[in-house]
Amino acid sequence: MPSFDEVLKEAGEFGRFQKRVFxxxxxxGVTFSFLxxxxxxxxxxxxxxxxxxxxAAELSEQCGWSLEEERNFTVLPLRLGNGSSSGExxxxxxxxxxxxxxxxxxxxxxxxxxxxxxxxxxxDNWVYKQPHxxxxxxxxxxxxxxxxxxxxxxxxxxGFLTGAFTLGYAADRYGRILIYLLSCLGVGICGIxxxxxxxxTVFLIFRFLQGVFGKGTWMTCYVIVTEIVGSDQRIVGIxxxxxxxxxIMILPGIAYLVPTWQGIQLAISLPNFLFLLYYWVVPESxxxxxxxxKGEKALKIMHNIAKHNGKYLSPHYxxxxxxxxxxxxxxxxxxxxxxxxxxxxxxxxxxxxTSALVYQGLVMRxxxxxxxxxxxxxxxxxxxxxxxxxxxxxxxxxGRRLPFGISNIVAxxxxxxxxxxxxxxxxxxxTVATLGRLGITMAFEIVYLVNTELYPTTLRNFGxxxxxxxxxxxGIIAPFLLFRLADIWxxxxxxxxxxLAVVCGVLVLLLPETKGISLPETVEDVEQLSSHFGKxxxxxxxxxxxxxx
Numbered sequence: 383m384p385s386f387d388e389v390l391k392e393a394g395e396f397g398r399f400q401k402r403v404f405x406x407x408x409x410x411g412v413t414f415s416f417l418x419x420x421x422x423x424x425x426x427x428x429x430x431x432x433x434x435x436x437x438a439a440e441l442s443e444q445c446g447w448s449l450e451e452e453r454n455f456t457v458l459p460l461r462l463g464n465g466s467s468s469g470e471x472x473x474x475x476x477x478x479x480x481x482x483x484x485x486x487x488x489x490x491x492x493x494x495x496x497x498x499x500x501x502x503x504x505x506d507n508w509v510y511k512q513p514h515x516x517x518x519x520x521x522x523x524x525x526x527x528x529x530x531x532x533x534x535x536x537x538x539x540x541g542f543l544t545g546a547f548t549l550g551y552a553a554d555r556y557g558r559i560l561i562y563l564l565s566c567l568g569v570g571i572c573g574i575x576x577x578x579x580x581x582x583t584v585f586l587i588f589r590f591l592q593g594v595f596g597k598g599t600w601m602t603c604y605v606i607v608t609e610i611v612g613s614d615q616r617i618v619g620i621x622x623x624x625x626x627x628x629x630i631m632i633l634p635g636i637a638y639l640v641p642t643w644q645g646i647q648l649a650i651s652l653p654n655f656l657f658l659l660y661y662w663v664v665p666e667s668x669x670x671x672x673x674x675x676k677g678e679k680a681l682k683i684m685h686n687i688a689k690h691n692g693k694y695l696s697p698h699y700x701x702x703x704x705x706x707x708x709x710x711x712x713x714x715x716x717x718x719x720x721x722x723x724x725x726x727x728x729x730x731x732x733x734x735x736t737s738a739l740v741y742q743g744l745v746m747r748x749x750x751x752x753x754x755x756x757x758x759x760x761x762x763x764x765x766x767x768x769x770x771x772x773x774x775x776x777x778x779x780x781g782r783r784l785p786f787g788i789s790n791i792v793a794x795x796x797x798x799x800x801x802x803x804x805x806x807x808x809x810x811x812x813t814v815a816t817l818g819r820l821g822i823t824m825a826f827e828i829v830y831l832v833n834t835e836l837y838p839t840t841l842r843n844f845g846x847x848x849x850x851x852x853x854x855x856x857g858i859i860a861p862f863l864l865f866r867l868a869d870i871w872x873x874x875x876x877x878x879x880x881x882l883a884v885v886c887g888v889l890v891l892l893l894p895e896t897k898g899i900s901l902p903e904t905v906e907d908v909e910q911l912s913s914h915f916g917k918x919x920x921x922x923x924x925x926x927x928x929x930x931x
Contacts, residue, residue: 386672386680386702387612389695393684395612397691403610403664404618408625410566410603410657415629416636416650417569417596418742421535421861422749422759423637423646428519430511432457432469433504437478445484449509455487471525475502514642521582530582532861535746537586539857541593546854549598550847557674558606558667559660565598566657573651577644592651597854599654609669610687623827624770630745630763634756677701717837717845722894722909726836729889730829730849733790736886737826738856740793740879743864744819747875750868758812765816769823777831781897786828787887793821794883801873801880822883835896836911838904 394400435456442452457469478487503526510519517523523530545565553561572592579585607618633650640646668680668687681702688695718724748759776785796818803811837845867874894911902908 384702386669389681389684389702390610390612390687392693393688393695394691394693397687397693399687399690400611402690404607404621406660406664407603407607408622410599411622411625412629412632413569413650413653413657414596414600415626416633417538417573417592418626419630419633419745420646420650421531421538422746422755423633424517424643425523425531425534426516426518426643426749426755428510428512428516428524431508431519431524433471433473434507434509435473435476435478436507437482441478441480441482441484441487444480447484449511453509470504470508472501472503473507475500514644516643517585520643521585523582529862529866532865534586534589535742535861536858537590538593539742539854539860541590542597542857543851543854544590545594545597546601546847546851549594550601553598553602553605554670558602558609558670559664560666561598562602562606562664563658563661565595565602566654568592568595569599570651570654573647573654577647577651599657606664606667609667619830620770620773620827623830624767627763627766627770627823630766631760633763634759638756672702714848716841716905717848720905720909722911723837723905726893726908727845727849729893730833730836731852733786733825733829733886733890734833734849735852735856736790736882737822737829738853739860739863740797740822740883741819741826742857742860743875743879744797744815744822746861746864747868750865751872753808753812761812762816762819765820766823769820770827773824773827777828778897781895782828782832782835783891783893783895786825786832786893787891789821789824789828790883790887790890791821793818793825794880794885794887796821796880797876797883798880801876818879825883825886832890832893832896836893836902836908838902838908841905 432453433456434452438452438456441447442449447455453469456473506522508519508522508524513519517534518531521527521530523534549561549565569592572588572595575588576585576592579588604619604622607622611618636649637646640649665683665686666679668683671677671680671683684702685695716723717727745762748755748762773785796814800811800815800818803814805811833846833849834842863878864875867878896911899911902911
């Protein structure tokens with residue numbers, strides 16, 4: 383009875399059929415990157431705003447003031463009387479009514495000096511020149527509420543974390559394509575509700591759910607692609623990342639053309655409905671069907687793949703077996719019970735955490751450093767394309783470990799140098815920061831590959847799912863670390879990023895090199911791996927029949 387890999391080899395491991403499905407599913411990387419990085423444009427600083435004195439709206443209408451005149455009557459005297467106040471987070475502790483003079487509304491309160499008037503903190507009475515430009519102005523995420531912007535991104539990453547476990551489990555139980563399609567539908571519906579959320583609580587709830595479903599689309603598209611190609615086609619995992627980068631480059635163009643945050647939210651959410659058309663062109667994973675004892679359906683799909691690839695399956699292929707079986711109930715203890723497994727697990731968990739935290743931190747930092755946000759964001763995305771090219775060129779020549787370590791160290795050093803470069807040479811500061819973005823992007827993409835190669839077949843899926851969950855934990859922490867530390871000193875987050883990345887670069891050098899050796903099948907195989915390739919034994923052909931996240 384032939385194995386699935388033997389049948390796939392005869393049907394075509396990466397023929398016309400797989401290339402078509404691969405291209406279609408890669409579009410998910412574009413829309414997922416929109417969701418991943420959208421906070422930079424949804425949460426743009428709203429420009430000029432100030433705190434309105436109670437009764438000022440009615441008096442302004444009665445007196446026929448423009449917004450600028452109202453601002454001059456309230457904020458300008460505040461600044462003259464109290465030079466330390468900007469009028470954004472506090473106001474004069476007075477209230478206006480119809481008896482107040484339109485020509486000099488503060489005359490009866492000031493007793494000759496505005497400086498004698500008490501001040502009061504502003505709570506919910508802000509005025510914005512661009513009231514619907516971002517979620518900041520929409521939901522008053524300023525002053526004491528500024529931390530809620532951090533919360534909105536943390537909630538999204540919490541959704542990613544939840545989706546990784548819940549929808550990852552559902553995809554294993556109910557099928558890849560079913561969960562993929564339901565996730566696409568969920569992202570679209572939740573995205574529309576987010577755009578028209580009546581308050582910030584509803585916004586957070588459905589942004590969380592959008593994160594859950596968004597992670598479902600990303601995971602399942604990756605799984606489907608890797609399960610229908612041959613074992614020598616691991617390159618597809620890196621190429622999918624390129625489409626994520628394309629999304630990062632497209633996003634600033636959408637934000638530039640669409641003036642409101644609701645419009646941006648709809649523009650990045652609605653394309654997910656188009657993926658529902660894949661129901662007619664993307665089949666269920668035949669590998670998954672075999673694990674669910676549905677061999678006839680799997681064989682039918684394999685015949686269809688062979689037909690589209692111009693191949694022909696022999697009639698004696700009436701049944702297919704699948705060699706890889708998972709541990710029925712794997713646990714965390716299985717990953718740390720032996721020395722080499724324990725070391726791999728903890729280093730990979732830290733690498734996922736650092737890659738996500740530093741990457742998201744550098745992306746969101748573009749929204750607070752000034753300059754041309756749209757152009758800077760596009761350039762920072764474009765620099766990720768060489769990262770994928772460098773990986774493709776180096777990992778099968780030099781190996782995994784050295785590029786993995788160097789990319790982290792380069793990112794860390796670049797962040798440190800950027801923090802201390804003077805502001806009067808912005809071109810150099812941006813160039814070095816871009817180098818840091820290139821380094822952490824390489825590290826982020828390599829960890830996907832390395833993680834699948836350092837666990838045995840029986841624990842691979844569970845090990846990758848557990849370690850990659852630290853990615854979402856890093857994403858939860860990133861906005862709080864970035865925005866709160868930036869309030870102390872704009873470059874302070876870069877210092878933290880540099881320390882984390884350099885430590886990660888040193889640690890990953892302790893991992894075994896996997897270039898040129900077969901994937902481990904058992905825990906004993908992992909324990910025999912050495913940190914030096916020369917001790918790994920004879921070079922063998924890679925055999926990866928189940929590497930996905």
